[in-house]
Amino acid sequence: MASTAHLDTFARDRLPPPEQWPELLFNEDTQYPPRMNCALELVERHVREGRGARVAIRYEQDGARHAVTYAELAALSNRIAHVLTGDMKLVPGNRVLLRGPNNLMMAASWLAVVKAGLIAVPTMPLLRAKELKQVIDRAQVGAALCDARLRDELDANLAPGGAQHCPGLAQVRYFNGSGADALEAAIAGKPDAYAACDTAADDICLIAFTSGTTGQPKGTVHFHRDVIAMCDLFPRHVLKPGPDDIFCGTPPLAFTFGLGGMLCFPLRAGASTVLAERLTPESLLALIQSWRATIVFTAPTFYRQMAALAPGYDIASLKKSVSAGEALPDATRQSWKAATGIEMTDGIGGTEMMHIFISSAGADVRPGAIGKVVPGYVARIVDEAMQPVPPGTVGRLAVRGPTGCRYLDDPRQAAYVKDGWNLPGDTFMADADGYYFYQARSDDMIVSAGYNIAGPEVESALMRHAAVAECGVVGMADAERGQVVAAYVVLRPGVPAGEDTRAALQAYVKAEIAPYKYPRRVIFVDALPRTETGKLQRFRLRQMAEQQAAADGGAGQP
Incomplete structure (x- = not known):
């Protein structure tokens, strides 16, 4: 590991022991310098290279449409960073809870946190006080940036004597609100420029807690280079976005699927994203129509409902659709294709792996298969003894790549990583051509x-x-x-x-x-x-x- 910029080494000290890490693989796409700050790579790089006037984030508020350029996004995140390290006196390595729906201030706050060398701990908007306390306590969070409309559950963690009181959570700023504790008031008058923290590529920038399908969330630790690696593999080789693409979709920025698809992927490509809150199948179709979006990310449940509604909307601008988060039924794939003419890009990823590592698009799609291994990753199907099985044999999926599982101080690390391989917990079958066919979560196999x-x-x-x-x-x-x-x-x-x-x-x-x-x-x-x-x-x-x-x-x- 490179020399850390973190003064607070809590998270770094609680990484799994080296023998429990997965083997990390890097290729020409993921060879990064020893020092990098992913926020600079995603935003300031475009400003520095003359693309500051291009639109980065689009949104609608109070009936008006807004477009924020890369230069404006850089300035906004810089002003927030000044509040974090100046007013709040946070130091590199401190953890900052982020709480908000998909909107400009949530995105800018995430960029500001990592730009300042802090560690972002995003949380789902619907989490309750008890669930927030689990996250705050496990990650030893001392500060938070929260959407004012979601403050009630967080405030319960601040109330002395309350059942959910978190004494370590000492500072909170609320955005999209007003009052003495409003982030907007704090950033007023702050400089547009900020000297970003000189982080190492393997400094921690994100602790992403799993979305809770097991009921027991785990904190997954990711580095600055992991954020950029997720942008340089699946998007580059499968999705292939360009600077004129307009992204949209439903996954929250607090979920790595959403962090990639709704923010980091478009920014890495110099494209733009439409951020919207509380979408329904109808309003997502209306958003695509209104903004002329070209790429959409959502879950199979939405695609299933949107397929029946699509004929009522002009979504001719849409070129690509990405499904992940749960198994994509073939019936949903076919109904979506029949309604839109678009071949679904299915994918499997995970919070532990950061994003998608198996997927295919367009003419490379094979019926029934999720796809092939994304270049930069390797995968195989193994038996209980971790030995590879022949093509056509059902077994456990094992994966390696530039990203991998590192739980924050959690004994479940030993079950996820074996012999240097990540075991996402999925049962698969691979054919002789390298296509991977999802069977079930390993614990969803029914023996009757x-x-x-x-x-x-x-x-x-x-x-x-x-x-x-x-x-x-x-x-x-x-x-x-x-x-x-x-x-x-x-x-x-x-x-x-x-x-x-x-x-x-x-x-x-x-x-x-x-x-x-x-x-x-x-x-x-x-x-x-x-x-x-x-x-x-x-x-x-x-x-x-x-x-x-x-x-x-x-x-x-x-």
């Missing part, structure tokens, strides 16, 4: 009467039925079979949730895939449990299945 059944395969079959709006499939305990396949189904409006519909869905799945995979339990629900990023929370479905099995005495339907 000796058969291995991948929940997402059953979901994909159910999704092809006209009555199904969305569904989630998990294993349910069963005295006779060990487990049975249980499907939690949200029906389309007007479809009756009765025994006839249940039987019809079961018969349909039997005809679509191997009959032993059909859902012996079909439970109709009004909605599925999802994270703020739209990812299905299977652990909650498993909890529901456990409760149902206990109530039934472990007896599945025949």
Whole structure:
């Protein structure tokens, strides 16, 4: 590791021991100098090279449209950096909690934090005080920048004597508000120029907490070079954006999928991004139409709903669509393509790996496959002994590249990294041509009467039925079979949730895939449990299945 610029070495001191790190691989795309600051690479580089007048961020507020240039974004983030290190007297290595939806001040605050050599700890807007306390305590956060509209839950962490009080959280500034503690008031009159911290490429700039599909978030530690590496691999080789592209989408900046797609990818390319809060499928289509966006990032749930609505909007400007965050059902891919003519770019990544490492686009898409390994990464399918398996064999996905898992002081590091390989927890199959086919999360494999059944395969079959709006499939305990396949189904409006519909869905799945995979339990629900990023929370479905099995005495339907 290079000589650190951090005076506060809390996070650096709590990196995993070297023997638990993944092996890191670098190529011509990811050879970086020993010292770099990713905020300068993303914004100031364009100003320095004469592109300061180009638009970086677009947004709408109070009915008016706004465009912020690279030069203006640099100046805004510089003024915030002056507040952080001048008024708040933070020093390199201090952790700063960021809390806000996708808007200009949230983006500028992230850039300011890393520019100042501090460590950004972004949090999802919907987190409650108890969840914020977990993050604050684990990362030993001493300061926060928060959207004023989200202050209530954070304020609970500031209240002395309260159940969620975090005594270490000493300073907070609120943006998009007013009053003595408003960030806008603090930056007024601050210089537009700022001498960025001379950080090492391997200085920590981000602690990203996992989005909580397991219910137990983990802090993943990333370096300045990791941020730039995620911009120089998947976007460069698969997405291939240009400076005239306009990005848009739904993933929050607090989620690495959103940090890349909504901010870092467009900035690295000298392009622009449209930041918007609280999007719906309808308003996202309207945004694409209004801003003439060319690239969209969102989850399969949105694409499924947008496909039915797309004919009502002029989205001819849209050229590329990226799906990630959860398995993409083929039915959703095909309905989106039929509605828009766009071949979906599917991808698998993860908070631990920073962003997407397997994906294909356009003519390289193969039916049923997520894609090939993104150049700069290597992957293989391994058995329980970490030995490679032949093509066509189902096993565990193992990945290496310039980014990798480094949990903040967490014993689960030893389970994620083995023999220098990252194990994201996914079951895959690879063919002889190097295409990777997702089967399930490793803990989503259902073993029923000796058969291995991948929940997402059953979901994909159910999704092809006209009555199904969305569904989630998990294993349910069963005295006779060990487990049975249980499907939690949200029906389309007007479809009756009765025994006839249940039987019809079961018969349909039997005809679509191997009959032993059909859902012996079909439970109709009004909605599925999802994270703020739209990812299905299977652990909650498993909890529901456990409760149902206990109530039934472990007896599945025949």
